[in-house]
Amino acid sequence: MALLIPENPVGIIGYGAYIPRYRIPAAEIARVWHDEGGGVPVKEKAVPGPDEDTITMSIEAARNALQRAEIDPLLLRAVWIGSESHPYAVKPSGTVVAEAIGADTAISAADFEFACKAGTEALIAGMGMVGSKMAQYVLAIGMDTAQGKPGDVLEYTAAAGGAAFILGTADESLAVIEAAFSFVSDTPDFWRRQSEKYPEHSQRFTGEPAYFHHISNSVNAFLEESGTKPEDYQHVVFHQPNSKFPQKIAKDLGFSKEQISTGLLAPIIGNTYSGAALLGLSAVLDIAKPGDRILVASFGSGAGSDAFSLRVTERITARAKMAPTTQQYIQRRTEIDYAIYARYRDKYVLK
Amino acid sequence: METPRHWRLKKQRYALVGEECPHCKAKIFPPRDVCPECGLEAKTVYHFSGKGEVYSYTSLTDAPAGFQASAPYAIALVKLEEGPIVTAQLTDIGNEPVKIGMPVEMVTRKLRDDGDERGMIIYGYKFRPVLS
Numbered sequence: 001m002a003l004l005i006p007e008n009p010v011g012i013i014g015y016g017a018y019i020p021r022y023r024i025p026a027a028e029i030a031r032v033w034h035d036e037g038g039g040v041p042v043k044e045k046a047v048p049g050p051d052e053d054t055i056t057m058s059i060e061a062a063r064n065a066l067q068r069a070e071i072d073p074l075l076l077r078a079v080w081i082g083s084e085s086h087p088y089a090v091k092p093s094g095t096v097v098a099e100a101i102g103a104d105t106a107i108s109a110a111d112f113e114f115a116c117k118a119g120t121e122a123l124i125a126g127m128g129m130v131g132s133k134m135a136q137y138v139l140a141i142g143m144d145t146a147q148g149k150p151g152d153v154l155e156y157t158a159a160a161g162g163a164a165f166i167l168g169t170a171d172e173s174l175a176v177i178e179a180a181f182s183f184v185s186d187t188p189d190f191w192r193r194q195s196e197k198y199p200e201h202s203q204r205f206t207g208e209p210a211y212f213h214h215i216s217n218s219v220n221a222f223l224e225e226s227g228t229k230p231e232d233y234q235h236v237v238f239h240q241p242n243s244k245f246p247q248k249i250a251k252d253l254g255f256s257k258e259q260i261s262t263g264l265l266a267p268i269i270g271n272t273y274s275g276a277a278l279l280g281l282s283a284v285l286d287i288a289k290p291g292d293r294i295l296v297a298s299f300g301s302g303a304g305s306d307a308f309s310l311r312v313t314e315r316i317t318a319r320a321k322m323a324p325t326t327q328q329y330i331q332r333r334t335e336i337d338y339a340i341y342a343r344y345r346d347k348y349v350l351k
Numbered sequence: 352m353e354t355p356r357h358w359r360l361k362k363q364r365y366a367l368v369g370e371e372c373p374h375c376k377a378k379i380f381p382p383r384d385v386c387p388e389c390g391l392e393a394k395t396v397y398h399f400s401g402k403g404e405v406y407s408y409t410s411l412t413d414a415p416a417g418f419q420a421s422a423p424y425a426i427a428l429v430k431l432e433e434g435p436i437v438t439a440q441l442t443d444i445g446n447e448p449v450k451i452g453m454p455v456e457m458v459t460r461k462l463r464d465d466g467d468e469r470g471m472i473i474y475g476y477k478f479r480p481v482l483s
Contacts, residue, residue: 021443050421051442051460056474059365059459087472096474100365100459102398324482332482334445 003179003225004124006131011173012165012310013071013137014319016064017282018057019161019269019329022047024341026156032338033151041242045159045270047336048145050344052160053087058143059100061164064323065139066101068174069166073101076166077135078108080125082118082274083162084192085145086111097141115190116239117300118142119162119274124180124306126167138167144273149198150347157242157266161329162275163282174315175285175294177308179226183218184304191302201301210303211241215249218305219297226309230254233309234292237263237280239299241271249297262287269330274300281310283326290314353465357473364475365459369435371397378433401457403431403478408441408449417463425449429478443479454481 024047026040048057058081066073079098086093094109112118112125119142126138143162148155170176189210192199215238223229230236236259238246243266250260263280265272272279277298284294292312299305342348362368369380372393377386379393386393406428414422425441427449441449442460455478462473 021445049443049460051462051477053461053472055472056458056460091471096365099361100474102366102368328482332445 001181001221001225003181003222004127005179006127008131008133009170009176010127010131010167011170011176011313012285013168013172013174014065014067014069014166015282015285016061016066016068016164016323017161017279017326017329018061018064018143018163019046019272019279019326020048020052020057021332021334022049022336022344023333024336024338028338029156041153041156041244042267042270044268045157046161046272047341047344048160053145054081054083054085054143055087055093055096057145057160057162058093058097058141058164061141061143061162062097062101062139065164065166067323068319069137069168070322071137071166071168074104076103076107076137076139078126078129078138079103080108080110080112080122080139081141081143082112082114082120082122083142083144084113084115084118084273085147086113089194103139114304115301116241116271116273116276117298117304117306119278120296120298120306120308123165123167123278124182124308126165127177127180130167130169136168140165140167142274142278144275146271146273147192147198150342152198154199154201157271159270159272161269161272161279163278165278173313174319175288175310175312177310179222180306180308181218181222181225182304182306183214183221185214187214187301187303189301189303207245210301211239211245211299212249212252214303214305215239215297215299216253218307219253219295222295222307222309228309230259232293233259233295235262235284235288235294236260237277237284237294237296239277239297239305240264240266240280241276243267265326265330279326285312285316286320286325286327288312288316288320290316354471357465357471367399367401367457367476369397369399371395378431378435380431380435380437399431399433399457402481403429403455405441405449405451405453405455406430406436407451420463427455427478429455440477441479442477447480455479456481
C-alpha cells in the first residue's frame with residue numbers, strides 16, 4: 001500500500017514537551033504490593049500533581065511549541081488532542097486548550113482517542129489539513145495521565161506526559177515529515193469501557209499479536225515503500241510501554257541501540273501512553289542536527305501503529321533552544337512514596 | 352454551580368489576559384476597563400508574560416470549601432514583571448522553600464471542581480518556581 005504523502009510538503013515548525021515533576025519508583029510500587037520477586041518494567045514513572053490533567057499538561061506543551069514556532073496562535077486552524085485520559089467524557093479538551101493559548105474561534109477542535117496512538121493520529125490528520133492547504137498551521141498534541149489499577153501490572157508503568165507539535169509548510173519547518181503509514185486491525189489487547197475507571201488487558205495479547213505485530217507491519221511497510229533501510233535513520237523512536245518492548249522491536253527490525261537511545265524515555269518516566277512516541281520524538285529533536293533522519297512508530301491498543309519519518313532542517317539549531325527541553329522536564333524530579341501517589345491519583349475514597 | 356461566572360472569567364483566568372491603558376500605558380490585571388493609575392478608559396487587551404516574583408506569601412492548611420484537596424498549599428502575592436500584583440496559589444514547589452523574591456512563572460492548572468466530581472472543572476492560573 002502506498003504511503004501517506006500530502007500533496008504539499010508538510011513539517012513541524014514548533015514542538016514542546018511536558019512531563020510533570022513527581023516520580024514514583026517502581027520499587028516503591030513493588031514494596032506495597034509485595035511484588036519484589038521479579039524485575040520491574042521501568043525504573044520509575046512520572047506522576048501528575050493533584051492540579052494537573054490532560055488539559056493543563058497540553059496547555060503547557062502547546063505554549064512551548066508556540067514559543068519554538070514563533071507564530072501568532074490566531075493563525076492555527078486546528079487544535080487536536082490525542083489522549084485516553086481526557087478529563088471529561090463529554091466536553092472537548094481542545095476548546096479549553098485553544099482558549100488558553102489564545103487561538104481563534106475559527107478552528108477545528110477535536111479530541112482523538114486511539115489508546116496510545118491517539119497523538120500520532122492527530123499529527124497525521126494535521127499533515128492532511130496542512131498538506132491540502134485547508135490550514136496554514138495545525139496544533140496536534142499527544143498527552144495522557146494514564147490510569148493503572150492498584151496492584152495491576154500496568155500500575156508500574158501508567159505515567160503522565162506528552163508533547164505538542166505545530167505543523168506548517170515544509171519550507172518553514174524545523175523537520176519535514178517525509179511520509180507516514182498506518183496499520184490497524186481489530187485486536188482485543190487492552191480496553192476501557194465507557195464508565196470504568198481502569199482499563200482491562202488480555203495478558204497474552206499485549207506482546208506478539210498487538211505491539212510487535214502492528215509495529216513490525218507498519219515499519220516494514222514504511223521501509224519498503226519509502227525505499228529506505230534501518231541504517232538510513234540517525235534516530236528511531238518506538239512506542240514504549242516499558243523498557244523491554246521498544247528495545248526488542250528495535251533489534252527485531254534491525255535498528256541499533258544507539259539509534260533508539262535518545263528517544264527511549266520509558267525506563268525513567270514510564271509509559272506516557274499517547275505522549276510516549278511523541279515525547280521520544282521531542283527528546284530527539286532537542287539534540288538533532290540538520291540533515292538527520294528520524295523514524296517514529298507509535299502503537300495504540302485495539303490496535304494499530306503509525307510510522308512516519310522526518311528530515312531535520314537547519315532551523316532546528318535556533319528553535320530547539322527557544323523552550324524548555326524534554327530532558328529539563330525529566331531532570332525536574334520530586335520523588336513521592338505510594339501514599340502520596342495514592343492521594344495525587346485519587347485512590348482514597350473520601351465519601 | 353456558578354457556570355456563567357467561570358465562563359465570563361475564562362480569558363483572564365486561563366492565560367492572564369488583562370488590559371493596557373492607551374493613555375498612560377499602565378498594565379492592568381484583573382481587567383476592569385478603567386485605568387487605576389490615570390482613571391481614564393482602558394480596554395486594550397494585553398497578554399501578560401506570566402513572569403513575576405513572590406512579593407509575599409502564606410501557607411494554608413485549613414483550606415476553604417472546594418480547595419481542601421490541595422491543602423496544604425501556599426498562596427502568594429505575585430508581582431508580575433509588568434507591574435500588577437496578583438493573588439494566586441503556588442504549585443509544583445516540590446521540596447523547595449518558598450521565599451520572598453523567588454522568581455515564579457504562570458501555569459494553567461485545575462483550581463477546583465465546581466460542586467462535586469459531577470460539576471465542571473475550573474481551570475486557572477497558578478504560579479510555580481521558574482523552570483529555566
